[in-house]
Amino acid sequence: MSGRSRSHKVSRIVLSIVSALLIVAMAAALAVYRPIEWKADVVTASSSRTSHMVSPRQVETYCPARMTIADTDEYGDSEYQASNGDVASSSRYAAFGSVLRSSVSSMGSDGDSSVLSMQRGDSDDAVFMAAGNVDDGSRLQESRLSSAVDGTGSASSVMSWATKGDVKGVSAASCVTPELEQRFLVSGTKTGMTQQLVVANPSTKATSVDIKIWGAGKSGALALSTGATLVVGAGKETVMNLAAAASDQDALYVAVSSDDTPVAAVVRTVAMDGLTSKGSEYTVPNNTMSTTLAVAGLSAGDSASLYLFSKADAEITVSWTDGKGSKQAKQQSIEANRASVIDLGSVPKSATGLSIVADHPVSASAKITVSADGGQADFALFNAMEPLSVSAIAVPDKADATIGIVNVSSKQQTSTLTFYDDDGEPVGHRDIDVPAGASTVVKLSDVNKGNVAAVRLADSSSSMVCGMRVGQQDVSRAKLAGLSIVGAVDLREAREEVRANHDMTIVR
Numbered sequence: 001m002s003g004r005s006r007s008h009k010v011s012r013i014v015l016s017i018v019s020a021l022l023i024v025a026m027a028a029a030l031a032v033y034r035p036i037e038w039k040a041d042v043v044t045a046s047s048s049r050t051s052h053m054v055s056p057r058q059v060e061t062y063c064p065a066r067m068t069i070a071d072t073d074e075y076g077d078s079e080y081q082a083s084n085g086d087v088a089s090s091s092r093y094a095a096f097g098s099v100l101r102s103s104v105s106s107m108g109s110d111g112d113s114s115v116l117s118m119q120r121g122d123s124d125d126a127v128f129m130a131a132g133n134v135d136d137g138s139r140l141q142e143s144r145l146s147s148a149v150d151g152t153g154s155a156s157s158v159m160s161w162a163t164k165g166d167v168k169g170v171s172a173a174s175c176v177t178p179e180l181e182q183r184f185l186v187s188g189t190k191t192g193m194t195q196q197l198v199v200a201n202p203s204t205k206a207t208s209v210d211i212k213i214w215g216a217g218k219s220g221a222l223a224l225s226t227g228a229t230l231v232v233g234a235g236k237e238t239v240m241n242l243a244a245a246a247s248d249q250d251a252l253y254v255a256v257s258s259d260d261t262p263v264a265a266v267v268r269t270v271a272m273d274g275l276t277s278k279g280s281e282y283t284v285p286n287n288t289m290s291t292t293l294a295v296a297g298l299s300a301g302d303s304a305s306l307y308l309f310s311k312a313d314a315e316i317t318v319s320w321t322d323g324k325g326s327k328q329a330k331q332q333s334i335e336a337n338r339a340s341v342i343d344l345g346s347v348p349k350s351a352t353g354l355s356i357v358a359d360h361p362v363s364a365s366a367k368i369t370v371s372a373d374g375g376q377a378d379f380a381l382f383n384a385m386e387p388l389s390v391s392a393i394a395v396p397d398k399a400d401a402t403i404g405i406v407n408v409s410s411k412q413q414t415s416t417l418t419f420y421d422d423d424g425e426p427v428g429h430r431d432i433d434v435p436a437g438a439s440t441v442v443k444l445s446d447v448n449k450g451n452v453a454a455v456r457l458a459d460s461s462s463s464m465v466c467g468m469r470v471g472q473q474d475v476s477r478a479k480l481a482g483l484s485i486v487g488a489v490d491l492r493e494a495r496e497e498v499r500a501n502h503d504m505t506i507v508r
Contacts, residue, residue, distance in 0.1 A: 060141070061177050063104075064268075066158075070194045085168065087161070090132075091158045092453055095143045096128075151390050169378030170483055172484035172486050180257065182285035185254075186365070199230055199240070201261060207232055208229060209232055251341050279379040284382075289311075294356065295384050300351060304344040304345070317358070323350065329354075380484045387459065388488065395453050400444075402441050405439060409437075417442065
């Protein structure tokens with residue numbers, strides 16, 4: 001073999017060895033290398049990004065038990081003992097739109113002990129309807145939907161009343177949809193006020209609930225004297241005394257957050273002045289923050305005040321509304337992260353509503369007080385609302401009710417009220433014309449001889465706020481003050497966007 005052939009063969013061997021080493025090295029590098037995130041293929045990631053809008057097909061609401069005082073223990077002389085008196089209750093359950101079935105069961109039941117199987121009327125426009133009471137505990141209403149569209153959902157309510165004892169008057173509320181977070185604006189914890197936060201867990205899994213409270217004394221959350229965490233068992237209810245947790249405040253803003261499962265919550269408020277009853281009320285969650293809000297259902301002579309909360313310093317303008325328009329009542333600045341109170345005094349003649357305009361989003365609740373002979377009084381504590389395109393209110397059995405509507409827009413608007421009887425059948429339609437910034441009322445006693453169990457409002461302009469003022473005949477006959485106001489329930493389709501993104505940088 002020549003020298004040239006031998007040299008060529010050696011070169012091929014060397015190149016083969018080097019190539020093999022390079023292949024081994026590259027394989028080892030690929031085994032441990034992870035692309036740097038900013039060097040990932042942006043085109044591939046963005047092209048694989050997807051999103052979907054989803055809507056629930058099953059709706060659940062929690063209806064609280066009848067009103068009760070915090071302490072029913074018997075001690076001392078009988079004439080000085082706290083008492084629930086002759087408290088009674090009623091409830092109305094309604095389900096609107098594309099509903100397959102709806103039923104009501106006791107809170108914490110196994111689902112087989114249905115209290116009410118709701119029935120639907122025969123006509124195409126009928127709704128599911130049932131009536132009952134909450135004397136022996138709270139209720140859960142479950143509705144299964146055939147489709148999730150605007151105008152579909154449940155709008156149920158409860159009412160409690162008494163002519164004797166320490167909860168004389170009327171208390172009422174719409175039933176509450178369970179959520180992971182719920183917020184409340186409630187009256188203060190001064191002497192004579194009892195505030196009970198009732199947290200219900202309708203799921204089959206226990207959950208831990210965090211409580212955060214802002215007061216009126218200063219900006220920022222308060223350090224609670226009773227602890228800030230509740231454990232609520234599956235199908236159970238837990239009560240927290242807000243007056244003990246945050247005493248001597250003029251107003252409270254309360255946030256309730258669940259770690260694991262959605263919860264429903266209400267606040268029971270009872271007011272006393274010595275031995276004189278000053279009223280009681282339920283407060284339902286107020287998760288709305290907006291620059292334009294309204295309150296419907298007022299009457300001349302009511303004493304009115306507003307409770308407000310904002311995450312930023314805000315300038316608030318409050319106006320009375322009547323059949324012709326609005327008139328400014330008060331303008332005031334409020335501080336961020338602090339519950340604020342605005343005393344509005346007596347509701348003027350002909351006024352039936354309030355409008356609230358702010359330069360930053362705010363939450364607002366109104367307290368309306370009426371008085372009777374002997375110093376007895378009652379109050380309504382309810383949420384200011386933003387306009388809804390479609391909403392509904394269930395009228396509790398044995399309630400005397402008036403519907404109030406406020407137009408928050410700058411021009412005249414028309415909405416349509418549809419009334420339903422206790423069989424779920426529509427018994428009338430009424431087009432309501434309301435001038436710009438004005439308000440009006442509709443007495444349900446004038447519709448279908450007073451047999452109205454539910455009302456639905458359709459407002460294509462999304463400019464109307466609707467509320468129901470509630471009284472009760474037994475309380476009126478006893479010449480006692482009795483008042484509650486129930487806000488309309490939103491029947492717009494509940495939708496959430498679920499996003500998914502194919503990200504190659506997470507592949508190891």
